[in-house]
Amino acid sequence: MLPDTDTRRLVLASGRGAVGRCRAFARDALARWDWPQAGEGERGEVARDVLLVVSELVTNAAQHADGPIELSLTRSAVGVRVEVADCSSEPPVLRRGGDPVLPGGHGLRVVDLLSWSWGSRPHEHGKTVWSEIAAPPAVLRPPG
Known part of the structure; x- marks a missing residue:
């Protein structure tokens, strides 16, 4: 039986290739937690959501904060928490309005739509942006 929570961290020394490394890291963590994988039908859609949130948060850190410094994924009985720390x-800032056809400025809107909750908190060297995503029904376990 898996513990109630499990956290996996990836420290990033450089921003080069960070999105790909972080997606691969997240894909591996989900597989270790026995989450249905992207491409495994309807239940795999949540894994796609997690990977998309990872991509958006890491990309935002790369574009607006000189790159991410750490990705953290925490599994609980009800879902997964994605955290990306930067400097x-x-x-x-979640932008409201704007032209949905034009590129750019949609990352946090995607995070907002796919997360049951998201936000940020300051830390000693910058901030951490986090997102919480509900587990697919096949993964949900009662707490305790």
Whole structure:
């Protein structure tokens, strides 16, 4: 039986290739936690959501904060928490409106739509942006 929570961390020394490394790291963590994988039908859609949130948060850190410094994934009985730390103290801003056809500025909207909750918190060297995503029904376990 898996513990109630499990956290996996990836420290990033450089921003080069960070999105690909972080997606691969997240894919591996989900597989170790026995989550249905992207491409495994309807239940795999949640894994795709997690990978997309990872991509968006890491990309935002690369574009607005000189790159991510750490990715953290925490599995619980009800879902997964994705955290991306960077060295900028500027909190993320969810843009309202704008032209949905034009590129750019949609990352946090995607995170907002796929997460049951998200936000940011400051830390000593910048901030951490986090997102919580519900587990697919096949993965849900009662707490305790």
